[in-house]
Amino acid sequence: MPNTPRITRRELLRGAALVPVAGALAACATPAAKPSASASAAPAATSAANPFGVAETRPLEIWIFDGGFGTEYATKIHEPLFKQKYPKAEIKHNATKEITKVLQPRFAGGNPPDVIDNSGANAMDFGALAQDGQLQDLTPLLDAPSWDDPAVKVRDTIDQSVIDIGTYDGAFSVLGYVNYIYGVWYSQKAFRDNGWEVPKTWDAFLKLCDAIKKSGTMAPFTYAGKFPQYLYEPLLTTAAKIGGGEVLVHIDNLEDGAWTSEPMRTAAAAWAEVGAKYLMEGTAGLDHVQTQTAQNKYKVAMLPSGSWLENEQKTTTPADFEYGMFPIPDMGSSDKLPYGTLHTQPGENFIVPSKGGNPQGGMEYLRAMLSKKAAGDFSELVRTVSVVKGAGEGRALSPGAASASKAFADAGSNTVYYRWQSWYAQLKDEAVAATGELMTGGLTPEKYLERLQKKADEIKNDSSIKKFKR
Incomplete structure (x- = not known):
């Protein structure tokens, strides 16, 4: 590569x-x-x-x-x-x-x-x-x-x-x-060799991150630090699991307070904790190829991506690496969408x-x-x-x-998606920049969501921008 x-x-x-x-x-x-x-x-x-x-x-x-x-x-x-x-x-x-x-x-x-x-x-x-x-x-x-x-x-x-x-x-x-099928990607071989199990709850996910960190074998988690859209994808999916698909519909439709809703607050806080505790060293300065290649070299266990990943990494992936993907874990028993829900x-x-x-x-x-x-x-x-x-x-x-x-088949009708980033390029730019700051501690979850809500409101009130609706 x-x-x-x-x-x-x-x-x-x-x-x-x-x-x-x-x-x-x-x-x-x-x-x-x-x-x-x-x-x-x-x-x-x-x-x-x-x-x-x-x-x-x-x-x-x-x-x-x-x-x-x-x-x-x-x-x-x-x-x-x-x-x-x-x-x-x-x-x-x-x-x-x-x-x-x-x-x-x-x-x-x-x-x-x-x-x-x-x-x-x-x-x-x-x-x-x-x-x-x-x-x-x-x-x-x-x-x-x-x-x-x-x-x-x-x-x-x-x-x-x-x-x-x-x-x-x-x-x-x-x-x-x-x-496109999104989720958390890992090496099935690495998980087998280390006795790690795919987590189905957020508590299990954090415990797995702790175990990997303490093992010293590799870092628990990374994402394409130079392209933080890789991280806002699981964050939004987490919010949709908590509050239902309407969370994303409201964001797409530029509704008042959509970004600062309670499901978004919970999701942003959860991923900010991952950024503070479990990221591979230097993540913020790396692009997608570098982080993915680090995973192929068994320097990091998990990263968020989509179903193009395996083909994109085919020149650096060990023959026995055996890519696998798991859905975003459940946040709690009150989640409106069940385990296995996918962004696709x-x-x-x-x-x-x-x-x-x-x-x-x-x-x-x-x-x-x-x-x-x-x-x-x-x-x-x-x-x-x-x-x-x-x-x-x-x-x-x-x-x-x-x-x-298999994950897609198991999800059945429990799938979610969003369209705001293809409708409003300015909002995508803001989300990319703000998510990077959230994950490096430059923004609190509250300030992160307030910043995105402010940009969404600006777009909503700009008559020169064509509006779309779900």
């Missing part, structure tokens, strides 16, 4: 870019009605086999975020599948870690590409894109026949959360392709720009991606779980993917 920092999807925790909403598309036109497709994007005749009217000779320009999943899934799985059906179409493949820097000028100039994996810490702000009418309405994709079975619509092959979370201003316009939501977000030269081809490319074979091959290649129902059946899953998949 190179020593130079890498930017990956998880630096975003599936959220917005690190730029203000108002400035994300600063060079773009003032928000207006959705732009009409250019003449060059006029569709060909539609049919059951070609539901969007793809012109078979029109080129397709694709940009893939080069993060933890790499880009081979596009060049070896998705693009060949599209090319197999449209052999005369030239596919222009591109990859970058800097989505906003590279592609924002294209949007400003009115000539964006046709398909974008808009992910990573430097992703473009979805709220700003939606506000500026830059996103193709993908509802026709949902209603189109699936690639595998013309009798089944695409919408019936994917998790409903994909549609819910990908809808902006009433239009489904963002396709999350990966089912679609990520690795694909969009089709409305002003692209080939939006029909863009939607057809997404339809091919959502085939069971393409999704299954993807899951096997990058050791993760896609949003396509049943795509992992019969596949050989790696230890981490198997562990996360």
Whole structure:
């Protein structure tokens, strides 16, 4: 693994870019009605086999975020599948870690590409894109026949959360392709060798941290100190377990006092204690790659992350490391949500720009991606779980993917998610900075939550910022 920092999807925790909403598309036109497709994007005749009217000779320009999943899934799985059906179409493949820097000028100039994996810490702000009418309405994709079975619509092959979370201003316009499953990650081998048991209660978690600390074998806990969004994820999940999913809904909806609610106070105090007592030395100055690699070297036992972790660390993970993941432990018997509740939501977000030269081809490319074979091959290649129902059946899953998949199955309907960080980039920036201070003792839990509530109130009262609601 190179020593130079890498930017990956998880630096975003599936959220917005690190730029203000108002400035994300600063060079773009003032928000207006959705732009009409250019003449060059006029569709060909539609049919059951070609539901969007793809012109078979029109080129397709694709940009893939080069993060933890790499880009081979596009060049070896998705693009060949599209090319197999449209052999005369030239596919222009591109990859970058800097989505906003590279592609924002294209949007400003009115000539964006046709398909974008808009992910990573430097992703473009979805709220700003939606506000500026830059996103193709993908509802026709949902209603189109699936690639595998013309009798089944695409919408019936994917998790409903994909549609819910990908809808902006009433239009489904963002396709999350990966089912991100969040939790606390560890080495099953290390736990077995040391006789440590997965904790199901917060008291058991703290006792485990104490035991690991006293053993001297490794530090109990770490997180990507340079990217504190990795820590506010378990903090928010803890609050949702205590007070129910509505805790996160209230935060998303910018409701008065949402950040300073009692469940949030309890969760912030609990994680602040972890920061004060159990962190690996130097955590605050380390990025995600450094902390994860430290775990691979058995220098630390546990860290919070998502189901992309195993693939992202494949070059530094010992062969017998055996990744595992466990849900956030119960805080107490009064928790509104049971043990096993998970934060899970679609990520690795694909969009089709409305002003692209080939939006029909863009939607057809997404339809091919959502085939069971393409999704299954993807899951096997990058050791993760896609949003396509049943795509992992019969596949050989790696230890981490198997562990996360089991946790997801065990959770059933007890899942939570939040959207504020992809709706309001300024609030995400504030949460990142404030969470870092909370975990290093620079802010008390009370001051931490007051700071976030103040920022949420500012956004709520700013008429220039588009508001979204769950």
